[in-house]
Amino acid sequence: MQHDYNDLIYIFNQCFEQAYNTRLVKGGDEPIYLPANEHVPYHAIYFARGFYSSGLHEIAHWLVAGEARRQLEDFGYWYEPDGRSPARQREFEKVEIKPQAIEWILSEAAGLRFFASHDNINGEPGDAAPFKQAVYEQVKTYAEKGLPKRAEQMRKALCAFYGTDDKIELSKFDVTRI
Structure with a gap:
């Protein structure tokens, strides 16, 4: 696609x-x-x-x-450029969980593969698994409780444009692939 x-x-x-x-x-x-x-x-x-x-x-x-x-x-938002320490990277990840969960859902709606972004190529990102799991858990929350209004509007528009399923199907979200 x-x-x-x-x-x-x-x-x-x-x-x-x-x-x-x-x-x-x-x-x-x-x-x-x-x-x-x-x-x-x-x-x-x-x-x-x-x-x-x-x-x-x-x-x-x-x-x-x-x-x-x-x-x-x-x-x-504060933004510290690439090269963050592990402690600053954890702070960065905390504010990225919800946006990246929504991005993952929107990517799925558009039929596009999602990759979690650590945005710290020259830094010490540390273990990415907890961040990826937190993003996945937020996707689960959105799937169970619904997206915020504007996010749902965008998701539906992407589904309509790309002809993808108009629902958040958790089986399509695999934390090991992001």
Whole structure:
């Protein structure tokens, strides 16, 4: 199945541009979320270099962010670049569990393989298994209790576009493959 970033932009913008004044935009080397300002009248989610999976990841962060956080650059999160110590990596992973669980669900809806992101190539990521398990447990929670409203809207739109099953089927989520 082909995954063109232009399709992802179209799907996201169809779902959220009017209701939330937010657009998904192909960006440069680094993704960033910028709220509307005096120069740009809409909120913009910039994803890295047209990579489809980067777009899904950044969308997932937007879907997790509440209204107040969506008024802040990069949702007000701290970001320490690649090269984090094991302790800082654990802190990074704590804020990544929900977004990556949603990203995994969206990836499945789009028929795209998901890989957990540790985003610490030059650092000491340590044992990734607990993080992957935590992401999986969050997927299970969403499967049992439902996704937040905007995340469910995006999931359904991806299912419709790609012709995938319109349900979260836990048997399709294998923690050993991420």
